[in-house]
Amino acid sequence: MEKSRALLKSLGFLEREAYDLADSIKRFPDGAQYRVEIPSVEGPEALKAVFEEADRYGITIHRVSQGSGIMLQTDDEISEMVQLCASRGVELSLFVGPRGTWDIGAQPLTPAGKAIALRHEGIDQLVYAMEDLQRANQLGVRGALVADEGLLLLTKEMKKQGLIDPNFVIKVSVQMMAANPVSIKLMQDIGADTYNVPTGLTLPKLASIRPAVDIPLDLYVEVPDGFGGFIRHYEIPEFVRILSPVYIKFGLRNHPDVYPSGKHLEQVNVALCRERVRRAYIGLQLLKQYAPDLKTSDLGAPGLAIPVPQNDF
Template identity: 55%
Template sequence: MPRFPDGAHYRVEIPSVEGPRCLDAVLTEADRLEVPVSRVSQGSGVGMLTDAEIGEMVKLGAAAGVELSLFARPCAAWGPSAMARMPAGAVLAPTAWGQDQLTAAVDEIRRAADLGVRSVLVSDLGVLATLGRLRTAGELPADLQAKVSVMLPVANPATAEVLVGLGANTLNLPTDLTLAHIAEIRAAVDVPLDVYVEAPDNLGGFVRHHELPTLVELAAPVYIKFGLRNAPDVYPSGTHLDDLTTALSRERVRRARLGLDLLHRAGSTAVCSPPGAPGLALPVP
């Protein structure tokens, strides 16, 4: 089985950690339930956080040895695109709509990097390619990682190879790929895969905990992600939703505990990375 640099097969990721209070809740609950969280990701976007809020998240993540990944938005769904709001055009929603949105997304990546963030979610091919070029040219930190969002579909091995060639460091796969599909992509690329074990309703609402033992074996090195079914869509989030988003964050950690318990009962010998492990894009205070 391929592994992470520390020899582990899998790592735990908690998504939709939308601000400092959510991150603090995740870290507190992870300590209480003994869940080794390696990465948290955010979906509302860099632009929905103040510099002070990002700075607080950077300090919390660095102290805990947890990678912090913020979304590089805006995108078509947040702009004037009518097509992105139509059933047939929904695939366009995560794309950068025009040069202005492309520039804005890259500006937010620069801002996040300047504040110490070393991992950004990308949902647009042009944004990914630009990030890769700027990183190669030394205009962005060499250790800044590009995490391809689930909103940029990586549904086959050829697509996975293209995205890695453009500079992707990890690939978030569609939530409904079969284990066989996931194995095909793993055979094509060496970068870590990010796979939802439980997906929010707007991404299918799948609860695939029972597949964890096989998933870890086939997809390693893999980030197992615990979203939350039967939870409201809170993007873009803000302080007006703090009580809700912190409660959702705590429950995602509990879902991760359920997954780890299942792996243990199944007799899995796969190894999980601890926080602070080599290869994590840890924030820099």
Template identity: 50%
Template sequence: MVARGFARSDHGVPESAKRFPDGAQCRVEIPSTEGPDVLDAVLAEADARGVPVHRVSQGSGALLLTDAELERMAATAARRPVELSLFARPLTGWGAASAASHTPGGAALGAQARGTEQLVHVLEDIARAVDAGVRSVLVTDLGVLETAASLRAAGEFPADLQFKISVQMGLSNPAAIRLAERLGADTYNVPTDMTLGELAAVRAAVDIPLDVYIESPNDLGGFVRHAEIADIVRVAAPVYLKFGLANTPVIYPSGTHLDQVTTALGRERVRRAQIGLERLHRTMPDAVMSAIPATGLALPSL
């Protein structure tokens, strides 16, 4: 298109020279993998479609998994091997104490740990996941992050436990995201609507991997950014390409009553990942994807 006189709108956005420990630029994450049956379905679909899955994550937390379900998910992820990241719950939005979090102006409060009691509950949820062998947890609250990271440094949490910061934390500028990195974040999920220039500015400020939604659910914008996937890899590497799904219901908190829905959504997320990776191969054939198993993944320890 440049030869026809059209200039790219991202002209001047710097490419990232940073990489994963294995030298790769990108990895794949399938979110909303809410239980062991959904995990099995996601991995089966990935095998059928030849889609590499480096990480799966979920939103209901260890909190809403039975001991057996938690152990089964950890065992499956360790066997594959794939990183399993469980949300650290509960948070304000699931409680009855904060009316403000259910208002339009106070919605951001819903992703925070409210009071000392909830802070303790979230740390207990992390500890339960760790006891089951999980080595990656999703965190939304800076206080939880700082406290959990201090417990990791003190040896009360395993040294190989990783803190994946949820998109719901909402930090949206390089200085704020660098603060999360300093507090102990191992990977950061940026807001779903960041431009390439904004991603480049964050990448310049931090070294940890960024998690970027290539497609996001409706309650996070419903954006479909497959056409930008190569540019996102160039600008944000090392980056987890996160394939959510637009036009979907909110499924959190989840459970077996939603298994048919969550399983179907999980399979479609893998299909969307196939579409995205085919696009990446066409437009950036030299993009380097991590092999599996990948160095630095927070794999369950059984």
């Protein structure tokens, strides 16, 4: 194995897993080590519930993300979310709508084909995805999730050519599935501004990723059932220490599949979002207890993809 390890080392990667769990010296632009994300915030009513609960528990939520897709929200709904997040200095990240599971092919719905579920089949699907990003950008959104390598590369060109804002933050979904330092560096190189690592990686495997990339890493500390259902709250201090800069992401185990969402599931989504914030409070209390010196960001901090309301254009 020595030649293989030597090759990795010559390319600037670790030659074995980081069992020493070294402290990360990398930080967010404001010097913070961690930020907090609430995912699956499906629409303005769910977003209002997130902010209400965050205020009630006295915690800071830096980013909210959505999964059903830009294409399944109205202009008014997106604009309201833009206004709500902008007023608090919170990042808003909406998922690109077109995807394999919304398309007519059967493979993304099969047990063996799920790995391509959110990728784009054919040129037209890439065009639709780019249109979705441009629509969000025009409505003031400055962050979006993607899960296709081709689209990720295209976002770099879209920024260069002015189709989306040059500071638009491209968040790569956990469903991209890259799970090692070399693959994740490739994601960074082709356009990822922040990367959601797989949910079940051990601490040494996670720690081996951080030296390879400079972008923030996103990590579920409570994982939806479809991605494993893990609840890793007691590991949060270690996650922050070895992965900084990192977004600590509070999903929710034991909840119904709400994708694609809409008015028919709105109250379910509101209840789920309230519980996600409650779980975030529990996790952050543990972080405060075991590692009170770890630093987080204020709202409005540099690097957050804070949306820009239309009337500010």
